[in-house]
Amino acid sequence: MMFSAAKGHKVVDTSSADTVGTVSGFLVEPSTHSIVALRVKKTETGEVIRWRDITAFGSEAVTVPRAGVVTDTDAELEALGDRARELVKKRVLTSSGDELGTVKDIDFDTETGALTTFLLDGAPDVSADRLIGVGSYAVVVRAEPHGS
Amino acid sequence: MRLMRTSEITQRAVVTMAGEDIAQIKDVVYAADGGSVSGFTLAGRGLFAGPLKEFLPWAGVSALGADAVMVRDESVLASAPSILEGSGGSAGSAGDVLGSQVLTEEGIGLGTVHDVVVSVDVTGGEYCDVVGYEVEASEGLGTQGQMVLIPLPDTMAASGEHLMVPSSVKDFVGHDLAGFGAAVDRFRAHLEDSRP
Amino acid sequence: MDWWGWLILVVVLLVVLVAAVLVIQARRRRGGVIIGSKSPDRGERR
Numbered sequence: 001m002m003f004s005a006a007k008g009h010k011v012v013d014t015s016s017a018d019t020v021g022t023v024s025g026f027l028v029e030p031s032t033h034s035i036v037a038l039r040v041k042k043t044e045t046g047e048v049i050r051w052r053d054i055t056a057f058g059s060e061a062v063t064v065p066r067a068g069v070v071t072d073t074d075a076e077l078e079a080l081g082d083r084a085r086e087l088v089k090k091r092v093l094t095s096s097g098d099e100l101g102t103v104k105d106i107d108f109d110t111e112t113g114a115l116t117t118f119l120l121d122g123a124p125d126v127s128a129d130r131l132i133g134v135g136s137y138a139v140v141v142r143a144e145p146h147g148s
Numbered sequence: 149m150r151l152m153r154t155s156e157i158t159q160r161a162v163v164t165m166a167g168e169d170i171a172q173i174k175d176v177v178y179a180a181d182g183g184s185v186s187g188f189t190l191a192g193r194g195l196f197a198g199p200l201k202e203f204l205p206w207a208g209v210s211a212l213g214a215d216a217v218m219v220r221d222e223s224v225l226a227s228a229p230s231i232l233e234g235s236g237g238s239a240g241s242a243g244d245v246l247g248s249q250v251l252t253e254e255g256i257g258l259g260t261v262h263d264v265v266v267s268v269d270v271t272g273g274e275y276c277d278v279v280g281y282e283v284e285a286s287e288g289l290g291t292q293g294q295m296v297l298i299p300l301p302d303t304m305a306a307s308g309e310h311l312m313v314p315s316s317v318k319d320f321v322g323h324d325l326a327g328f329g330a331a332v333d334r335f336r337a338h339l340e341d342s343r344p
Numbered sequence: 345m346d347w348w349g350w351l352i353l354v355v356v357l358l359v360v361l362v363a364a365v366l367v368i369q370a371r372r373r374r375g376g377v378i379i380g381s382k383s384p385d386r387g388e389r390r
Contacts, residue, residue: 030166093163097213135167138216158375174375186380191373196365198372244376264377278377 001057003088003106010061011040011049020044020067027080028087028115033131035113037077038062046070048077057110087134092120094143095132103139151325153282154264162190162204163216169193170222171200176264183278183300185266201227206276212268245311250283250298252315259283261311262295265328279332281311289318297322299335314339
């Protein structure tokens with residue numbers, strides 16, 4: 001699924017069938033290139049849901065076992081979300097210092113939360129396993145080896 | 149191996165592998181003997197930022213690319229070596245090569261330095277050497293006013309005001325960066341051959 | 345001069361001050377190519 005499609009998904013508590021919030025963003029751990037938590041808004045308690053706490057990420061909504069999985073950010077998540085904020089529209093730099101373009105959208109696996117592909121504006125796709133870091137200035141990816 | 153003008157390198161962002169722009173390049177510092185780039189002085193990012201105390205040694209550079217200078221993290225920055233503190237480091241002050249006159253050993257002026265050409269190893273880990281100057285030619289070169297590329301030998305004498313080059317350099321002057329690498333190699337081979 | 349005359353003066357002075365700082369800092373960030381007298385330590389690699 002694409003970040004653009006997943007953003008705005010309702011988060012539904014399966015035990016009560018209530019909507020506990022809406023997905024507003026994603027916190028990504030660069031070393032595993034995976035979503036570690038969802039940022040949620042319009043909730044009663046807290047602002048993030050850890051990926052491991054969700055039941056399923058479906059095409060229409062995200063299901064969670066109980067409303068209590070919505071928590072406040074802790075130090076670990078703060079470090080991932082603070083500078084990184086929005087991945088989409090961030091410039092993409094290779095480890096060789098060349099700019100490839102900006103992130104247009106990101107494809108991820110709804111079962112594991114792992115990012116699969118970065119879709120770039122005006123440049124070829126970048127496989128997410130090339131991700132090295134996400135910062136306030138750029139998304140850094142491993143450079144491709146030079147041809148001939 | 150890639151040739152670049154130092155004017156493309158100054159003001160370029162210094163970015164960590166974590167994606168943070170921690171500084172921008174201010175001056176390119178090179179050794180007078182051998183022409184190898186020892187590192188860069190830095191300036192802060194942002195409208196109100198000024199020069200930084202820290203120095204980026206060449207050994208700390210992971211890659212010098214078309215759009216950014218990559219470093220592993222902030223720990224590669226060092227405090228500025230004392231050789232730089234006296235020179236001030238801003239354009240036009242003593243020690244800055246830009247605007248200096250290029251002289252042959254016979255005392256003929258070839259022009260004033262408008263830009264400097266460096267040869268960079270693509271991954272940045274191996275070397276970065278000054279290989280030529282782009283000068284605004286004087287009559288000594290016969291092409292008054294034009295921008296030309298002058299190759300440099302491996303060893304040369306330089307001070308902030310006068311840069312000495314062998315007279316034979318006139319036969320290896322280039323006009324664009326594309327063929328200049330070959331001109332530098334030919335010039336240095338010529339110097340080797342003519343060594344007594 | 346009445347109070348809004350002073351206000352305009354202060355605003356203009358502030359704008360000039362900010363513009364001056366922007367220009368001065370931009371000049372101080374500009375760099376060149378400097379000759380350092382020491383040869384770098386070529387063998388060092390992190």
